[in-house]
Amino acid sequence: MQKFSYHCHTDFSDGHNTIDEMLNRAEQLGWEEIGISDHLIVHKNVKQSLSWPRWEKSPNNHVYYSDFKKATDDFCRHKEDVLKAAKGRNIKVRTGAEVDYFVYDGWKEEFQEFCRQTELDYYISGNHFLQPDHGNNILDMKERELLPGEEIKKLLSFHFDCICQAIESKMFCFIAHIDYARKNPLCGNNDFALEKKKVIACLKHNKIATELSTKGLRKTGEYYPTEWMLSEIISRDIPLVISDDAHKIEELGFDFTEAEQCLQAHGCQNRWYYK
Ligand SMILES: [Zn+2]
Ligand SMILES: [Zn+2]
Structure with a gap:
């Protein structure tokens, strides 16, 4: 049974609980480790986005940065807070970030x-x-109204391309929710199969792990990734880690027993963990 998660959020980004509350809960669960991976979303044109008026109204509008300078300062402070909260505990605490990988010129160097x-x-x-x-x-990602369907489909196809670029950068220890795009009504489980297969091939080629996320289960009744993708990932012996993508304490370790059983049923032998 996996007694850790490297994918969870605190109220530094869009989580509901403080660092201390998350660590308390992880200790209660008897976990060996936890990684705090709040969102890093830095895009130079975020405030010019057609979606900005909606994001700006959200209670989590502070997660959107238009420059790395402020994000860097905030994450340095956040890291100190995590390390302070971790002191004297019976659990190994690691500092991380869940990063939106953008592909415009210069983003990668700034990251x-x-x-x-x-x-x-x-x-x-x-x-x-x-x-x-x-x-x-x-x-x-859920956008459907602002652009014609054909445009959205092209963007969905490009989205999988961007995931491949993130994999190829080799800057990430694993890739989260590779079929998150199913949030868009034009991206059903069997749509963009070629693109999804390319992502899986890219993981294999670059020896990068991915997650089995119980957040998909919580939100949509199905894991990220969906069944056929999970089968393909396991048959290609790509390393997997179970994630809860917890945004509150109740979600830490959510459905991990079922996720373990699911991986066992698929004959998964290759599990990723922080070395
Ligand atoms: Zn995510
Ligand atoms: Zn997340």
């Missing part, structure tokens, strides 16, 4: 500088947005 300055223990990549105009713009 590398962010990594040098913050020195977090690890990064996972989780792409939550569509990236119009070759990545120079950003749009809500």
Whole structure:
């Protein structure tokens, strides 16, 4: 039974609980380790996005940054807070971030500088947005109304391309929710199968792990990734880690027993953990 999670959020980003509350709960669960991976979302044109008016009204509007300078300062402070909260506990606490990988010119170099300055223990990549105009713009993943369907389909296809670029960058220890795009009504479980298979092939080729996320189960009744993708991932012996993607204490370790059984039933032999 996996007694850790490297994918969870605190009220520093869009979680509901403080760092202390999350660590208390993880200790209660008897976990060996926990990684705090709050969102890093930095896009130069986030405030020009067609989706910005909606994001701006959200209680979590502070998660959107338009420059790395402020994000770097905030994450340095956050890391100190995590380390302070971790002191004297019976659990190993790691500092991380769940990163939206954007592909416009210059983003990657700025992110590398962010990594040098913050020195977090690890990064996972989780792409939550569509990236119009070759990545120079950003749009809500659920967007369906603002653009014609054919445009959205092109953006969905490009979204999987961006995930491949994140994998190929080798900057991430695992890739979160690779079929998160099913949040968009134009991306059903069997749509974009070629693109999804390309992501899986890319994981294999670059020897990068991915997650079995119980958040999918909580939110949609089905894991991320969906059944056929999970089968393909396991048959190709790609390393897997179970994640809860917890945004509150009740979600830590959510359905881990079922997830373990699911991996066993599929004959999964290759599990990822922080070395
Ligand atoms: Zn995510
Ligand atoms: Zn997450």
